Amino acid sequence: MSKTKNIIGKEILFSVLNSYSQVFFSTSKVLAAFLVLISFFDYGAGIGGLIAVAIANLLAHYLGYNAYFLKSGLYGFNSLLVGLGVGLIFQPSIELYGLIAITATTCFFLTIVFQGVLGKYGLPFLSIPFLVTIWIVSLSGGQLTALNISERGIYTYNELFGMGGHTMVGLYNWLEALVSSSFIRIYFYSLGAIFFQTGLLAGIIISIGLLIYSRITFVLSILGYAVSYLFYILVGIEFNSLSYTFIGFNYILTAVALGGYYLIPGRTSYAWIIILLPSVVLITISTQQFFMLFRISPYSLPFNMVVLMFLYALKLREKRPGGLLETPVQLGNPEKNLYLQSGNLKRFPARYPVAASLPFFGEWEVSQGHNGEHTHKGAWRNAWDFIITDKNGKQFKGSGDFSEDYFCFGKAITAPFDGTVVEVVNTIPDNTIGDVDTKNNWGNTVIIEHSYGIYSKLSHLKYHSIEVKEGDHIKQGHLLGKCGNSGRSPYPHLHFQFQPTPYIASPTLDYPLGHYLLKGEKYTFETFSFPQNGEVVANPVKNELLAKVLHFIPGQRISGEFKIESLKTGAILNEEKFNWKVNTDVFNSTYLESEEDGSLAYLFNNGNLHYFTNFTGKKGTPLYWFFLALFKVPLGFLPNSTIRDHVPVNMMFGGMLMILQDLIAPMYLFLKVDYSLEIKKAGDILSSGDVKMTSEITKRIAGREAGKYDSTTTIKENGVFEIEIRFNDLKIQMICRNE
């Protein structure tokens, strides 16, 4: 009973605290505590804010809105701002708190409405609900005669004395004297203004909170502010207007939102902040002029306008170049987003919804890759030609004078990914060798629609060999037809490309293959990559055992033993038993949850590849080591093949080094964690027999090795994991089994 109470109490506390930190897109409890503190600089407004948050969150709870959004404070922060804002306009009184309750309710429903409407476009609702509500109150303010307009901000010393006596007044004076630069003063004022505070102290406390929560956010807040400050000077806008209304928070919020939260922080996102902020300034100035007519402030309107505009514009892109990327998995912290992303851009399914396999069986050679020397040029540059060669590199037997001599001729061509057949050409005769049919350039062709704006085209197929028809829904691997020699094809080969439209002559799309094995001395497993000219590639064959044990099913429980031993002394340093549970969250992410310490390991399995996407909780726990040892494991594999990746650096580094890295992370990552996994034994084609793999995790500082972890994992036929990790002179042994 008391445990349930505890949990409910914790949930309530979290939803309230998060409503505070959510104003800065954060769920940091430290930041929240700072913000709660400064909101009570004016106790009337502080109470108003708290009431508003409580009402919004209670409404969300009892009306049955999403518990996750509730807990993360998304339903509360707009009402909080309204409560603070309204609380500052009027003198504290019963009537005022009645008004706050009403406006908080209005704001809550506006939150739901804007979430619904903007959510359809995949956009956040930001502080629009607050804006609408605060304008309603401001515009009707003069008519609410039972409420007295607040006199605060006029008798500053009186208020300070009321708050903390002589000490507070002393602190105030000291700060005022200390921070003399108007550049810095206005920065702190602007920060404080986000919480309707007027003093330097509030701004200083918020900035410290931001620094603790995220170094990137902190840097961005300064960057955003500085850019607009410079722009003010450059175009000669009277600078006092900035200090007078402290409207500068628009610049800070825009920089924080776009520079590091909704986009992955990096040089490009920083550059865009510099480009965008002048327009925020202009919008601010102009809206101020306009709203002056109504004697109200535009508040955060410029921030909302620019952020929504930019995010929506980015969403309509056809491609996602590496530099400017919407945050695929929102971890609620710019550093974490960046480190996760920097590990391997390619891992994220959000970026590439189509994970195509090779459209054939067996090993084929790329005879012309992207930007090829023969025909893959201009708008048609992003295509592949595939042929089959023998070990001497020859692509035909005998004289090669007949199509049938060519190894690839007549071989099955399969669907690269699930989709709908939108175009079939099946009636063009195969050429004699050396001849080309430039009239029917593409020959017999199948075009498949995989996703909005992503089509694949397979061309030069064999005359009358196509076995699908327009409108067929097909799955990855479905037989389409046979490799042939029709169209502009001097010798039999398969032409394969992605394209943005369903038409035969469509230009190509720069889109990678989801996964394939690259033949070399050993095979490497490539994900979301582009086979190059001359490379020999094949589809991996799934290992049933790996597929089974790495398919974690919600509700499944895993338990085991964990032991750390010193190799030098032989002493056992730690020995424990653990229990994990598999769960899913609202975003459909699956994670392993440790019942002992509450740490979570998020994972993803697309049927071809298992990888952990994130780990939260205590480092050094059994789940942490499990996360590292099996960070990325392909399910289809050949013995002695290798896969490489990078572990997010924040998973393995800490302390001052990490803070330093955070500060400059968007510019340069000097920390790095290399991960490579080699399959030593993968059972046989019937997937009987144990799977044995070794992984090597190397920590690097500016390229120099700074620590190495070697792990060996054996997966037994009955699904038991045996993991051994060695680093320094420690040996960790772990056994995990299903319950």
Next chain:
Amino acid sequence: MEKLKYDKPAITKINAGMPSKFGLPVKQKVISEIDGIKVSSLMEEYGSPLFVISEKTIREVQAEAKRAFETRYPKVQFAWSYKTNYLDAVCSIYHDEGSWAEVVSGFEFEKALSNGVNGSQILFNGPDKSEADLIMAIENNACIHIDHFDELYLLIETSRKLQKKARVAIRVNLDAGIYPIWDRFGFNYENGDAWNAINRIMLAENLELIGLHTHIGTYIMAQSAYAIAASKLANLYMAIHRKFDYWLKYIDLGGGFASKNTLKGAYMPGSETCPSFDDYAEAISNALISSEIPHENLPVLFLETGRALIDDAGYLLTTVIANKRLNDGRRSMVIDAGVNLLFTSFWYNLGVYPTRELGHAEESTIYGPLCMNIDVVRDAIVFPQVKTGEQLVIERVGAYNITQSMQFITYRPNVVLIDMEGETHIIRKKESLETFKNSELNPKRN
């Protein structure tokens, strides 16, 4: 000027007749060296007769077969048919190429184990599996291909006694549209025996049914027969899924691909008429891929090809012992290798070739060295005149001849392997009196 060679005069019937569509007779084929090594030096070093096996040919043919199937079907596994040629050196090459082992007796099973094959990668076929054999198979986790109900009962009993699961498949015989229908092995598809056996196995406690096996015959020259067999097995595969909600792991289409040898009575040479690996692969994979099996559940395709893989890699080097004129005037000769070494000469018109250009040819009979009337290597072959001591090469003898050669009347010869680097190795020593003394016992009489 070199002195012209003397050819004995001979009267040859003018036999112009109707020119065949292939035109005039071709030049006499000569095999003077194998993988770059002179036949004469091989015989000088290792004696005559002499079996020679080319590792290069083994690997090339295996690669060709693999490519034919793997570019048409996603999951293919070859299993080396031990009975075709179970010399350890030969088996090791196939295992090195990734092949599993297909064995048909306890002896072959032991041989495969001793060659380092993992027990779970042995397919155990054949009608003769004793209880001891079954115990060995279960203990080694092999894939046991059940041949008949009595074996099934014995297996149920044995696995129960051992308290261990046995991985099994059944051998199915079926009408693949060819003659003869091999119905002596396995359970019949058409009369429901196979389905009956499957149901019993699925319900048996310690048996895990993992595959279906068929072997429609040997030297099958119609690839369409494999397509029929594959689609019938695919039907069973789906029926099992429908009834038991269970996917088997593999379909094994056995062996039986024809080699390029020419069958006796064939009008055209085998190298012209037999389907290629591509033809077989095309038929089989088409049948499986276009069956109703969903492509994500396609079974692993096992192939137990033996003959077609190794026939070309084996040569028998032999020496002419004598020339004889038969009563009807036909020429004949005696060579030092007969049916004791060439079991396949009962089926094929084996290719016998000189090692150098010789004079004009006439129809001849080639006899082996045995003092037995049946010892005929070739009834009628157009062959040049040769002197005694002439060295000849018989090609395409890699399959069955070494495993089925008889120790009869004389010793069995050396078997030599030419490796990838062109080095020669004896892989089985010539027999000697010692060989027999070692195993024979002579009871003492008073």
